[in-house]
Amino acid sequence: MELILFYVFAVTVVGGGIGVVASRNPVASLMFMVVSLASVAGIFVLLEAHFLAAIQVMVYAGAIMVLFLFVIMLLNLGHDYRDDLVRGLYAVCAFVVSGALCGLLATRFGGAETSPLYESFPGAAAMDLELAERGAVSLIARPLFQEYVVPFEITGILLLVAVVGAVALAKKRV
């Protein structure tokens, strides 16, 4: 059951990605993107990362994508698709390079579960046990606020800087 669901999500993830790249209209691209992100969230759930799945939908598919949509509509883009796409030799090169990268990654990831290295880790069963004991939020909250509290605070500063920067850059006159 889970595997079937996973494949469904995987297909929508990849299909959404292809849609993003292939759509003529930026708004359509964006819609495909939302599909793709939501499917990733589904895979997150299948991988027992419930909290991340939730913020994936809320922050990514919700907030960030809406931001993109605003900008696209604000700038009234999407009418010059012909210029938008690279053609010719360069496109062939790009395709070859991407394909080669894909091939390399595939050869690497094939049979990852049989690798002896993974036997030294707790494994899915241990993770399930911990999840049942502590709950999805608590599971991620503990390391986030204990071991990684300094990066967490710095991330806050980063967001603040980004907000200020965005305002400063986008305003007509500062």
Place this chain on the structure above:
Amino acid sequence: MLTEALTTSALLFVIGTFGVLVRRNAIIMFLCIELQLNAVNLALVAFSRYVGVEGQVFVFFVMTVAAAEAAVGLAIIISIFRHYRTVNVDNFNLLKW
């Protein structure tokens, strides 16, 4: 399920890469970069299922950075658009020699 998840992640990453390479619309390129980030997130979560919860913490940070990046990047695109009346990156080639 690890192999499948990683393969999906790799496919998504390559699609994102290909998009960055072939599209000239700055916003679409941006979206493709987000696709790549998501591919990485997917891989991290898949690993965290077996290795430990730290992978998920990492994803959390990546999302934050992606949000910050989106904010600043879109602001830059707006500002460039004001100047050039386009977001086609072919026109932004002053920074070459």
Place this chain on the structure above:
Amino acid sequence: MTLAPLSSLIQESTQPAAFEPVLPGLIVLLPLLGFLVNGVLAMRAGARAAIAVRAGADGSEHQDDGHKRWVTLVGPGVVGLSFVLVLLNFAGMFHADLHDPVVVSYWSWMVTGALEVDAALQLDQLSMIMMLVVTGVGFLIHVFSVGYMHDDPGYARYFSYLNLFVFFMLVLVLGASFPVMFVGWEGVGLCSYLLIGFWFQDREKSDAGKKAFIVNRIGDFGFLVAMFLVFTTFGTLAFAEVFPEAPALLEYGGATVTAITLFLFLGAAGKSAQIPLYVWLPDAMAGPTPVSALIHAATMVTAGVYMVARTSVLFALAPVSSAVVATVGVLTALLAATIALAQYDIKKVLAYSTISQLGYMFLAVGVGAWAAGIFHLMTHAFFKALLFLGSGAVIHAMHHALHGTHSHADPQDMRNMGGLRAAMPVTWITMWIATLAIAGVWPLAGFFSKDEIIWYAGLAASSSYPVLFTVLWVLALATALLTAIYMTRLMVMTFHGANRTGREEARHLHEAPRVMTIPLIALAVLSVVGGWVNVPEEVAASVLGLAGALPTSEWLHHWLEPVTAGATEIRYEHLGEPAHAAPFGGGEVLWAGLSTLAALALVLFTARAAARWKVAPAAQAAAPAGLKGLLFNKWYVDEFYDRFVVQPVLAASRFSWRVIDTVLIDGAVNGLGLVTRAGGAFVSLFQTGQVNTYALVLTLGVLAIVGFVVFQGGPP
């Protein structure tokens, strides 16, 4: 110079006092101080003259002569004070029983790795003699210059150069190591260049200065190479360390010591105008005449002889080099003497005479008679300085006479002179004394010194290379006779016979002022008695010594013994003590008597013959032809050098310029630039400014890294 009591003092003093040098640094520094003071005065005078000219005035009329009094005081004064200090030191050393040189070290000059050189002065018997000559004769020449140069606008500049020269010459003779000596060596070369080209507005004169400088550089190269060889062999350059170690470290007649000495001799040949580097000295006569007297007769040109005497230990270890030195010396002496026979310029005759006499000195040091070489150096300084100063007085008078009638005749050409004795009696008499002295007429200085050299050359034939040294001995005797001929010719053409200056000019002829004649007289006295410091015992006892009336000391030999003992010991050890006889038999007295009789006879004969010559003034004279022409044109050596040395060097330089520099080097540099630009242009093609392109390249990089990880293993 009462030498009898002095020499007895040496032998009798049982408790010799230790020698304490008296302010040796000040001896050297005083002339330097004079140079600085005169240099400042010269610069101020020059600046004022420039202002006057700019203000529209004629520079020569509004000459500011106020500074000249100071120059007159400072210029000769510092040298005189140095001379007094040298005398004090000499007295101190005279009463001391000094065997080892006294080295006064001031500061550490160079310390680089194994090389350590101190700025140190070395006082010993040899440098003492040289100091006496340099400061003593130098002082007289400075005094003479006061009269000779007084009307010259460059008066202060002249004395500053002259003081600087004395400073460097003292550094040369006092230096306690090769590098310090080399500083003086180069410094006197610089001063020589500056003073030859003193009247630099004249192209010919500044060219003569350059010629002297360049030819000297060839010799300096030899000196430098010799220094490097000494350093690699001994690991030190200080005289006091090199010479004592030399017999132990160097094989007798070995390649190293022969190379060192030959290179040293190349340096000496450059500085002392020996074959093949003598050509600069005749041209050096372009300088003021007192300069010729001081630098190009009495002191600087003898530096080569001094250097060979200083390094006598090394030369004693290299019999081949010594033979080369002697041979070159004799050949130079003969060649220069023949050229001197046919010159008309009074200073040219004296210049070739100087070269010839320097050849004698090299013969002496080449046959191991170092003391005899230094002896002749000293006496030659007296009479040749006198001859040059006398010729200076003559030129001075001629110049004034010709100037009086605005004639453009050459004041130095002897064909324009004649009969000057009536106008210039003091110059005439003193110059005759010098002439007889240089010709080797008994009992003047040259007789003793020259005969000693010839005698030792004959003795050398009995120890090594008998045939070579016998030939050299005969040539040296013949050259002595030539000397008598050309000097008498000079005297007769200048002072005797009919006057050829022209009647109007003759009325303007006058004797030099007293400031010039007094140095002449002083030098004349020295030319008479200078030889008596070193009368060989055998000669002194004979009729030539007035049966003992002349001091019988061989004083100079004894005085220099601490310096030359090491070298003499080496010679005796390897060659054996020479037999006390000339190659064809006969003792010292016989040959000395024969030579003085021959010289006297030739002087009288030449004087009688020359008196009958019909000499036309230079303007009307035909160019000399035949053998005379060959001699007049100096055997065409200058032309030979021009054809086979100068022109090939110029051609090679032109080749280097046009082909190597312009085509190869510039081509390489420009080509490199072109390649760089082309490369840049090519690489800039990748810099499209297109984000997609960059992204593609970046992805390629990622691909490479991932590929590396996948195929090379790494963490799974």
